[in-house]
Amino acid sequence: MRFRFTAPLWEWSAQGGWFFVTVPEQYGDDIREVPRMPRGFGSVRVRVTIGGSTWSTSVFPDSKRGSYVLPVKKAVRTAEGIGEGDDVDVALEVLDL
Known part of the structure; x- marks a missing residue:
């Protein structure tokens, strides 16, 4: 199961x-x-x-947003020059099938 999408990067305000x-x-x-x-x-x-x-991680359900959220670690944000509010092109492959 593979998906490609573009979505904005956001910071979790609680933490x-x-x-x-x-x-x-x-x-x-x-x-x-x-x-x-x-x-x-x-x-x-x-x-x-x-x-x-490219890295392996997990997505987590988020009932507030009605979907899953993908954490983007600092090393990736730095390497790709992305910050809060930037649109991010994502290729995601589900490994748990």
Whole structure:
């Protein structure tokens, strides 16, 4: 299961320093429909590419946004020159199938 999308980078206001991209709702629905073993916080393992950076992480369900959120670590933000509010082109592959 692979998706490509563009979404803005945002900072979690409750805990400074954490930055996320929200997975579009239609893709979140597709991810949610696949039966899988439960993991901590409802997380789903993924492989992500933003620009020239590729890494493995997890997306987490976010009922406030109606989808999943993808954490974007500082090393990637720095390497790709992205900051809060920037539109980010994301290639996401779900590893938990």
